[in-house]
Structure formats: structure tokens, C-alpha cells
Amino acid sequence: MRLLLPILLALLVTPAAAHEGHDHGEAPPPVNVNVAPRAEAVSNLFEAVAVAAAGAVDIHLDRRETNEPVSDASVELEADGQLLLAEAVADGSYRVPFAAGPGSHDLVLTVIAGSDVDVLALTLSVPEPPVAAPASSAAISPASILGDLQKRLEAADPLLLLGVATGFLGGFVAALLIRRRPTAAAALALLLLAPNLGRAEVALAAIPAPAQATARDVAQRLPDGSLFVPKPTQRLLAIRTAVTEAGRHSGTVELAGRVVPDPNASGYVQASLEGRLFPPEGGFPQLGQRVERGQLLATVEPTLGAADAVDIEQQRRALDQDIALARQKLDRLRRLVGAVPEAQVADADLELKGLLERRAGLESGDLASEPLLAPASGVIAAGRAVAGQIATPGSTIFQIADPKALWVEALSFSSEPLAGPATGLPAGGSPVALSLLGIGLAELGQATPVQFRVTGSAPGLRAGQLLTVLAEAESTREGLALPREAVVRAGNGQALVYEHTTAERFEPREVRVAPLDGARVLVLAGIGDGARVVTQGAELLNQIR
Numbered sequence: 001m002r003l004l005l006p007i008l009l010a011l012l013v014t015p016a017a018a019h020e021g022h023d024h025g026e027a028p029p030p031v032n033v034n035v036a037p038r039a040e041a042v043s044n045l046f047e048a049v050a051v052a053a054a055g056a057v058d059i060h061l062d063r064r065e066t067n068e069p070v071s072d073a074s075v076e077l078e079a080d081g082q083l084l085l086a087e088a089v090a091d092g093s094y095r096v097p098f099a100a101g102p103g104s105h106d107l108v109l110t111v112i113a114g115s116d117v118d119v120l121a122l123t124l125s126v127p128e129p130p131v132a133a134p135a136s137s138a139a140i141s142p143a144s145i146l147g148d149l150q151k152r153l154e155a156a157d158p159l160l161l162l163g164v165a166t167g168f169l170g171g172f173v174a175a176l177l178i179r180r181r182p183t184a185a186a187a188l189a190l191l192l193l194a195p196n197l198g199r200a201e202v203a204l205a206a207i208p209a210p211a212q213a214t215a216r217d218v219a220q221r222l223p224d225g226s227l228f229v230p231k232p233t234q235r236l237l238a239i240r241t242a243v244t245e246a247g248r249h250s251g252t253v254e255l256a257g258r259v260v261p262d263p264n265a266s267g268y269v270q271a272s273l274e275g276r277l278f279p280p281e282g283g284f285p286q287l288g289q290r291v292e293r294g295q296l297l298a299t300v301e302p303t304l305g306a307a308d309a310v311d312i313e314q315q316r317r318a319l320d321q322d323i324a325l326a327r328q329k330l331d332r333l334r335r336l337v338g339a340v341p342e343a344q345v346a347d348a349d350l351e352l353k354g355l356l357e358r359r360a361g362l363e364s365g366d367l368a369s370e371p372l373l374a375p376a377s378g379v380i381a382a383g384r385a386v387a388g389q390i391a392t393p394g395s396t397i398f399q400i401a402d403p404k405a406l407w408v409e410a411l412s413f414s415s416e417p418l419a420g421p422a423t424g425l426p427a428g429g430s431p432v433a434l435s436l437l438g439i440g441l442a443e444l445g446q447a448t449p450v451q452f453r454v455t456g457s458a459p460g461l462r463a464g465q466l467l468t469v470l471a472e473a474e475s476t477r478e479g480l481a482l483p484r485e486a487v488v489r490a491g492n493g494q495a496l497v498y499e500h501t502t503a504e505r506f507e508p509r510e511v512r513v514a515p516l517d518g519a520r521v522l523v524l525a526g527i528g529d530g531a532r533v534v535t536q537g538a539e540l541l542n543q544i545r
Contacts, residue, residue: 040503041120052100059094060231067241073113227506240536244480246529251473257410259465261401267375269398271391275300284385300370319359326352378402406454411447422471479522488542500532
């Protein structure tokens, strides 16, 4: 009899299996919108949020237009006839020792920040705490249910139990063979144990449900697509806003450009003859090393090729023959002294000396070396000189450039005239201020060459670097100017901005934008004048789910 009890219990607790093509996994948790009781107020200067805490009220104070925390203010709270002074606890946050009980509380905040004084009125509503359900005194433990079940089985007819168990096992095996739920075979066991099911239901109902997680003020995306971002989270993300203002702004022409050295402050070091390179005293200059105009950078020692060697040998032999003839002539004239003029003897002697000097110079093979001097002051931008390297005529040994004198060459495919100021946007770098130098008249294909000068400091900018040039055009357009980081991309690729509608609520607005300059874009449609738009931290807000 004791062997049948585990079998029946195993049939009762057999887990349910999922049908093919179905999943009985847990559903995703709902968005937590049950936040702490709070109230907010806004004026022309400040924006305040009061949050009920344990035995206190936390007040978060920001500038209305910029959402910048106000950390050096004097804050007083008037609540239920009490005038309380707030204590600064964090950047732009204050705590007031006021226990807000259930009900509605009218709060008045007096804020003094420098020369700005303002009074804000809030209404804080605190709901009644939930009443916990009383535990049942008639709770029955699982051990008592199992004991009672064992007594009933021991008191039952053994043959009847054996038949029931055989039927259970047969139904269980049949259910497995036809790939149905194994627990279907336990239906007869439930009928047999019906007297205990009532008590089991009571016991299960008496088991306390797991306590719900305490709601926290966490940033979350609401079902309508807007964002709830508590003030402490805004502090961590450094959210800043600006009020939009419509106006007319100069148009922008986008060009593809490349950084080049200023030709007046740069140069190439090239060899004019073929020879071997030799370093000066101290060695070749290194990349990035500062050099001055006229400084010796390398020396080219001329070398002779096979054809040159043949020519020199032919010249040597010709000179040897001429020298021999000149000696014979001079000797003959000297034997005829008195019969020939002395001037003729002197000319023959002079001719022989000239031939001997030419022969000596050809024999020594010493050709004049070429010094390579720096044509301009600057740094070595390119170069790879090795001692003994063969330099060919016209080959570039070094390139010298001044990092403080750079130009930008761009191609314009637009016929719109340019006004002058421009901005360069290198990939992954900071914007660079440019000034217009000139516009070419000859078209390169379908583009017009344009040259700009880099003005101001441009750390990290180097010759040959590609960048995008935003040149100011003479035409103007109507729109809202916003920083580039204020515009983010939605999941569908649409450009959008986040509008700060209330103290802790942000709503996405789809917009149409056009480039304005290196730091700003022009919003042409999608948002109106006077809206508070997130200008810093928009990309972080866009990641909230």
C-alpha cells in the first residue's frame, strides 16, 4: 500500500508540457509607473520637484530654461502652517524634515539664488498605504494533507487501489504514446482524492503570495513613447535644455575638402643629380623634428653608371693621345729655339699644361657633391632617408611643413556664392575655423576648386587629412538653430529631438533638419518656437527603454 502513494503523488505533481509551437515562458514585466508621491512647479526662473521620502521631503531645483541644477540657493518650505528651512544634500537637491502623511498637502517654496527670488506653489498628494490581507487561521500544512492522504489509502480496499493504480499507469503510458500531456492520466486520481482536494485548495490559498517589489523612481519609456526621467537621473546624465527661438540664418554649402600645407611656409627637399645619400653631422632629421630654413639635411655624393664610366675611359684615352702630341710639339719647338718665335713655344707649353690638368681631374674622379638644404622653416612632415640610399634626380627626400600654416582645398559642386567664413569637420575631431582664400575659375570636371585658410588653433590637424567643409552662403533660411548633439536618430532612421514638456517628462519630436555650421543644425519643421529642447544628453535619453 505504501508503494502506491508515491505513484499517485508523482502523477499529481507532473509538470505541464507545452504544445509544439507554443511557449509558456514568463511574460515581460510591465513598465513600472508606480513612483513615489511627487509634485512639481515651474516659473519663469526655476523648476522644482518635491518627492515624499521617509520622514522628509526631497526638493530638486533647476533653472527652467537650461535645466541646470541650482546648488547655491536658500530654500524655505511652508507646509501645513510650518515654515521649514531646506538643507542642501546634493547638487541642486535639498531635504526638508517634513513627514507628509496621507492626503493632500499645499506646499509653498521660497527660493533665493543670488539676485533671483521666486515663490513656487505645489500640491503634494500622498495616497493611503495599502492594507495587507490577514492570514487565515485555518491554514493546513502540506504535511497534514499527506498524512491524511496516507491514512485514507491504508483504509481503502487493496484490490480497488490496485485497479485504480493500474488504470492510472495505463492511461499515463497511453498519453505518452500519443504525445499528449502526461498529466491527462491523473484525472482519475483527482476524482479519487476529491475529499482531500478541498483541504489542499485551502492550504494553497493560505500560502502567502510573494511580496511585490518596492517601486523605485527609475527612468523608463512610457507606452505613449514619452520618457519619465526622475531628477536624480537627470543629474547623472547631465541633461541640459535650451528654449528654441526662430530666426533667419545664413545658408550652408557642404564641400569635401583636404588639408594641405601652406605653399608659402612649406617645401620639398629634392636631389638634382643621381648619387648616394649621406647624413650630415648629427644624422638625418626625424619625423616631426623642427628644422630651420637653410639647415643642412643631407648630402648627395654623385655616382657613375656603366655608360658614364665608358665615356670617361674614352675621354682619358683621348686626353692621353693629345698630351703625347703636345709634348712632341713642345720638344720640337724647344730644339728650334731662335728659329721660331718664343711666343709659339710658350703657347705649346701652355696647351700641354692644360691637357695635363684635365687628365688629372678626370683621373681623380672627384665630382662635386650636392648639399640638400631646408627650403623653409617647419617640421619634417614626410621623409625616409637612409645612408647610402641612391637618390635620383627629382626624387623627394624630405617634405617640410609648418603645422601652424595649413590650407584646405575643397571642391564645390554648387553655383551658390560663398560669403567667406567656413567650418571644417574632420572625422572624429573638433570643428576647425576656416577663412575663404579664393575660388577658382577653371572647373575640375563639374566642380570648382575653393581654397580656405585654417585660422586659430587646430590641434591634431595634419596635412593630407580629409574633412567636410561647411561654408557660409550668401542666402538665408528661416528655422531654429540647435546644437548638432541635440538631434538623434530613431529606430527607423528618422531625425528627432526631445522636448522637455514637464519637470520629469520628455517627449520625442520628429524633425527635419539641414546643416548650418560646424556646431549647429537648422530645424526646418517638426517643432515650434519657444519649446524646451534637450541640447546635452539627448543620445543618452534615446537609449532609455
